[in-house]
Amino acid sequence: MAVTLKDVARLAGVSVKTVSNVVNGYAFVKPENRRRVEEALAATGYRPNLGARNLRRGRTGFLALMVPELNIPYFGELAGLVLKAAQKRGWSVLIEQTQGTRERERETLVSLGPHLVDGALVHPEALQAGDFHDAAGGIPLVMLGEHAVDVPIDRVAIDNVLAARTAVRHLAELGRRRIAAIGQNPARGTSEQRMAGYREALSEAGLSYVEELVAPAEKYHRAHGAAAMKALLDLPEPPDGVFCFNDLLAIGALRAVAERGLRVPHDVAIVGFDNNEESAFSLPALTTIAPDKAALAEAAIDLVCRRITGETDTPPQHVQTPFSLEVRESTRG
Amino acid sequence: MAVTLKDVARLAGVSVKTVSNVVNGYAFVKPENRRRVEEALAATGYRPNLGARNLRRGRTGFLALMVPELNIPYFGELAGLVLKAAQKRGWSVLIEQTQGTRERERETLVSLGPHLVDGALVHPEALQAGDFHDAAGGIPLVMLGEHAVDVPIDRVAIDNVLAARTAVRHLAELGRRRIAAIGQNPARGTSEQRMAGYREALSEAGLSYVEELVAPAEKYHRAHGAAAMKALLDLPEPPDGVFCFNDLLAIGALRAVAERGLRVPHDVAIVGFDNNEESAFSLPALTTIAPDKAALAEAAIDLVCRRITGETDTPPQHVQTPFSLEVRESTRG
DNA sequence: GTGAAAGCGCTAACAC
DNA sequence: GTGTTAGCGCTTTCAC
Numbered sequence: 001m002a003v004t005l006k007d008v009a010r011l012a013g014v015s016v017k018t019v020s021n022v023v024n025g026y027a028f029v030k031p032e033n034r035r036r037v038e039e040a041l042a043a044t045g046y047r048p049n050l051g052a053r054n055l056r057r058g059r060t061g062f063l064a065l066m067v068p069e070l071n072i073p074y075f076g077e078l079a080g081l082v083l084k085a086a087q088k089r090g091w092s093v094l095i096e097q098t099q100g101t102r103e104r105e106r107e108t109l110v111s112l113g114p115h116l117v118d119g120a121l122v123h124p125e126a127l128q129a130g131d132f133h134d135a136a137g138g139i140p141l142v143m144l145g146e147h148a149v150d151v152p153i154d155r156v157a158i159d160n161v162l163a164a165r166t167a168v169r170h171l172a173e174l175g176r177r178r179i180a181a182i183g184q185n186p187a188r189g190t191s192e193q194r195m196a197g198y199r200e201a202l203s204e205a206g207l208s209y210v211e212e213l214v215a216p217a218e219k220y221h222r223a224h225g226a227a228a229m230k231a232l233l234d235l236p237e238p239p240d241g242v243f244c245f246n247d248l249l250a251i252g253a254l255r256a257v258a259e260r261g262l263r264v265p266h267d268v269a270i271v272g273f274d275n276n277e278e279s280a281f282s283l284p285a286l287t288t289i290a291p292d293k294a295a296l297a298e299a300a301i302d303l304v305c306r307r308i309t310g311e312t313d314t315p316p317q318h319v320q321t322p323f324s325l326e327v328r329e330s331t332r333g
Numbered sequence: 334m335a336v337t338l339k340d341v342a343r344l345a346g347v348s349v350k351t352v353s354n355v356v357n358g359y360a361f362v363k364p365e366n367r368r369r370v371e372e373a374l375a376a377t378g379y380r381p382n383l384g385a386r387n388l389r390r391g392r393t394g395f396l397a398l399m400v401p402e403l404n405i406p407y408f409g410e411l412a413g414l415v416l417k418a419a420q421k422r423g424w425s426v427l428i429e430q431t432q433g434t435r436e437r438e439r440e441t442l443v444s445l446g447p448h449l450v451d452g453a454l455v456h457p458e459a460l461q462a463g464d465f466h467d468a469a470g471g472i473p474l475v476m477l478g479e480h481a482v483d484v485p486i487d488r489v490a491i492d493n494v495l496a497a498r499t500a501v502r503h504l505a506e507l508g509r510r511r512i513a514a515i516g517q518n519p520a521r522g523t524s525e526q527r528m529a530g531y532r533e534a535l536s537e538a539g540l541s542y543v544e545e546l547v548a549p550a551e552k553y554h555r556a557h558g559a560a561a562m563k564a565l566l567d568l569p570e571p572p573d574g575v576f577c578f579n580d581l582l583a584i585g586a587l588r589a590v591a592e593r594g595l596r597v598p599h600d601v602a603i604v605g606f607d608n609n610e611e612s613a614f615s616l617p618a619l620t621t622i623a624p625d626k627a628a629l630a631e632a633a634i635d636l637v638c639r640r641i642t643g644e645t646d647t648p649p650q651h652v653q654t655p656f657s658l659e660v661r662e663s664t665r666g
Numbered sequence: 667g668t669g670a671a672a673g674c675g676c677t678a679a680c681a682c
Numbered sequence: 683g684t685g686t687t688a689g690c691g692c693t694t695t696c697a698c
Binding site: 002004005006016017020024048049051052053054055056057 | 674675676677678
């Protein structure tokens with residue numbers, strides 16, 4: 001059986017209170033007693049029972065991270081950074097996967113709560129505004145990434161409209177005139193914003209918006225990017241530049257182009273979004289929008305922690321984290 | 334404040350015991366009472382306080398998963414599957430990242446314990462046998478993947494020697510005669526096993542083991558694969574086939590070959606290991622050893638759960654899960 | 667079948 | 683400064 005406070009107290013010949021004081025770093029303990037307690041602590045190898053401590057404190061000591069799927073590189077990378085940021089501050093993180101379905105997202109939101117975690121970072125894919133009502137039993141929630149729904153909770157994200165515009169402007173500056181977009185999807189929050197940036201950049205460059213150059217994508221996986229690209233290449237007048245709404249779509253597009261015997265960027269230049277680690281090694285390496293994921297993770301953790309402690313109790317805020325355009329072979333050359 | 338059992342009991346006009354019985358699905362409750370409790374439950378939106386329940390039960394309700402880094406695709410994918418398998422059985426999973434350093438692995442192992450989690454799946458990279466002594470406060474531990482250290486704890490893994498042999502035999506059957514290996518690293522458990530499989534396949538094919546064709550890799554990332562491949566291509570007699578100890582190394586190797594203006598598989602055929610999702614979309618798509626990751630996750634979760642419940646109390650066992658060779662463009666020509 | 671009460675390990679009043 | 687004690691919310695004997 002595990003060593004309890006009581007065991008240590010008995011061994012040291014003091015009360016549990018004194019042991020508790022030492023364990024919790026309370027300053028005013030008689031040196032003599034402190035020494036004896038510390039000895040007993042070492043001798044028994046005591047480790048506090050977090051469950052009991054938190055039950056008493058009304059805390060759980062855990063944070064939750066809700067993401068669609070960890071096998072999607074963006075989320076794997078983000079989760080890694082969130083874990084790191086949380087660990088630095090002494091929090092443990094529970095990861096919940098939703099597969100990006102509204103139902104699972106809603107369930108997860110409800111299952112989260114004060115009894116399980118003290119706060120949560122959520123990256124919803126399909127949640128509607130109403131789903132947030134009274135969700136998670138009132139614990140602090142921070143939303144990751146931009147979303148179509150407008151709910152009054154904290155958010156941390158990059159400026160998706162500006163990022164998309166930057167990507168498309170880059171293609172335009174390369175002299176591309178028929179610039180396509182892959183990833184339109186009304187169900188996704190970011191799609192709307194990236195579409196807006198796409199259109200802004202087009203008009204900025206004096207290019208007109210062409211319906212047939214906008215390829216929808218049901219999901220943002222590699223295979224969907226390949227399929228969408230194939231369709232674009234089948235057009236009577238195929239595009240000479242493509243902005244993909246994420247790197248996975250772009251990787252798929254790269255393959256579709258290669259399978260047609262065409263060359264990137266010679267025949268068609270491609271830009272992605274997310275800067276997955278794999279994108280620096282694709283052939284050709286992918287030009288992409290690189291969100292500062294570490295900054296995003298830090299900001300989100302920081303915010304949720306401050307909400308939990310009550311350090312911050314301003315109205316919900318929207319934190320913007322930086323991004324950059326990473327120019328690589330797929331638009332160079 | 335959250336609704337407690339007592340609140341529900343008061344509202345329903347019964348004792349906490351009865352409510353507890355209903356909540357826990359105890360069969361023998363007077364229908365009348367059951368109805369009233371269920372109404373009160375619904376009216377209050379009661380959710381049990383897991384912390385309290387587990388404190389009482391002497392459980393935490395959590396499992397831990399220790400991995401090097403989630404941004405490495407293999408671990409991202411594996412973690413996703415572990416989470417899924419755990420969720421099916423009603424467990425929450427705490428993920429701990431170690432960056433693959435022995436110190437962090439040791440710390441993590443110690444910090445895990447009965448007060449935090451009820452059991453753990455660990456994928457160590459650098460741990461030594463002695464580090465396991467009395468680790469994790471005696472909770473059930475299941476090791477993921479093969480390792481050099483021989484400690485008496487449960488393990489779930491594929492047969493790495495056989496898998497490596499299969500990969501190299503495939504290259505030999507293609508007629509390749511100078512088959513290189515990338516990834517030798519004495520500090521890594523699996524390296525030894527994959528080297529063994531490599532040698533077995535060579536001698537099986539009547540090829541001799543050539544020292545210079547074995548390229549070490551400090552880490553198993555893409556950049557290291559590229560560097561190792563460059564060195565191999567600089568050899569007076571470069572290889573015509575390469576077995577990389579994981580897909581990331583292989584992806585790096587692909588790039589190194591392309592940068593030299595050579596072609597895969599025409600000039601050199603390449604086989605990887607892990608079957609990361611990205612490997613089906615690289616150019617060319619990568620032939621690779623595909624461990625059944627879902628089976629691995631399921632087996633590991635199953636085992637740790639059975640240890641926790643005491644359902645299984647046999648000596649530590651070694652479970653082997655299946656793998657296959659996924660033949661793609663990088664060896665098909 | 668159901669209620670009363672003890673107690674899981676810990677912290678925080680409150681006395682001394 | 684330190685000990686005693688009352689719970690945090692839950693499960694679980696043990697009576698009834």
